[in-house]
Amino acid sequence: MLTINTFTPLTPLHHPLFEEAKVKVWMKRDDLTHPEIQGNKWRKLRPHLDLLKQKEYHGIVTFGGAYSNHIAATAAAGHHFGFPTIGYIRGDELAQRPEKWSHTLQQAQAHGMQLKFIDRQTYRQRHDESFLKKLQQQHPHWLILPEGGSNPLAVTGMTEVMTQLEEQCLDWTHLYTAVGTGASFAGLIRANEANKAHAEKSTNPPEISQNPQSCCQIHGIAVLNEAEYLLPQIENWIGQPTKQTTWQLHTNGACGGYGxxxxxxxxxxQRFEQAFQIPLDPIYTAKMVHAFLQHLKAQQIPANSRVILYHSGGLQGRRKTHALITE
Ligand SMILES: Cc1ncc(COP(=O)(O)O)c(C=O)c1O
Structure with a gap:
């Protein structure tokens, strides 16, 4: 029986560095949703699974690279929930070389995903309207999900995380998350804005708020270089004007670029994993933790702050660590 732990723990992290800085730190363990359908991948997929359940679509067609967490999670979801999946994978050179396939691709295939390898030039067209129209004609009644599973519906899937955090730690002041496409970050911001609006409406007079949300900041750590280009898309996904003080996209934490x-x-x-016995992935969550520690060191986080680090999963990506070191 497939069990998804939709309500994940908020684990306190105790360390002399945090005590010295007089801050409290927690990790939201969304890596514990499921061993294969983890974290933001589960949150972003979940609203789409409702559409499949209602039989609006036959299966999911999606895109990704050879190490994509999204490909891994979609294939696993198809396997466990019983719908077919097709993955368009960047790099046609892999088509005839299964011995070169990453663990991600091997596992996706084992989960029944039909892998279709495409050359890099064609892959670049994945967002083009005409390309997507043709693809939909090839796969009528299939749900086409963009790379990373990121679209407006996926953004709404992150609301669940914020709802849980409001229950688990109402007075948090800083929330850190890794940013790839920006959909998860936008989803957290959007949900936070909605909570704030709700708290303001239901509190009378408005200044007596249970949650001093005015100091809540959501920090997105971009894992790819020159990520400023994501800002219009993120703002679009948030879907409403926000105060610039409530969130920040950090574009200097990519440690050399994606991957x-x-x-x-x-x-x-390594130090984090040793200290807290919580595994991180090298592509996303390690960079998020690294940026937080740098902000702490630079005294950018005031005393008495209550910081939440969002563990967005991606642990299947740990298998790439060796490749990264030897690249
Ligand atoms: C483990 C993990 N964390 C964070 C992200 C970033 O999410 P998003 O693309 O929604 O910004 C991804 C990629 O989607 C991921 O796989």
Whole structure:
């Protein structure tokens, strides 16, 4: 029987560094939703699964690279929930070389995903309207999900995380999350804005609020270089004007770019894992933790802050660590 732990724990992290800085830190363990359908991947997929349940679609067609967490999670969801999946994978050179396939691809295939390898030039068209129209004609009645599973419906899936956090730690002040496409970050911001609006409406007079939300900040750590280009899309996904003080996209935490690492980042990951016995992935969550620690060191987080680090899963990506070190 498939069990998804939709309500994940908020684990306190105790460390002399945090005590010294007089901050309290927790990790939201969304990596514990399911061993294969983890974290933001589960949250972003979940609203789409409702559509499949209602038989609106036959299965899911989606895109990704050879190490994509989204490909891994979609294939696993198809396997466990019983719907077919097709993955368009970047790199046609892999088509005839299964011995070169990553663990992600091997596992996706084992879960019944039909893998279709496409050359890099064609892959670049994945957002083009005409390309998607043709693809839909090839796969009528299939739900086409963009790379990373990121679309407006996926954004709404993150509301569940914020609802849980409001229950688990009402007075948090800082929330850190890794940013790839920005959909998860936008979803958290959107849900936070909705909570604030609700709290303001239901509190009379408005200044007596249970939750001093005015100081809540959501920090997105971009894991790819020059990520400023994500901002219009993120704002679009948030879907309403927000105060610039309530969230920030950090574009200097990518440690060399997407899928890249540094000795310092690897050391941070190792130390964190040793100290807290919580595994991180090298592509997303390690960079998020690294950026938080740097902000703490630079005294950018005031005393008495209550910080939540969002563990967005992606642990299947740990198998890439070796490749990263030897690249
Ligand atoms: C483990 C993990 N964390 C964070 C992200 C970033 O999510 P998003 O693309 O919604 O910004 C991803 C990629 O989707 C991911 O796989």
């Amino acid at each position: 890249k690492t540094t000795a310092e980042l690897l050391e941070t990951q």
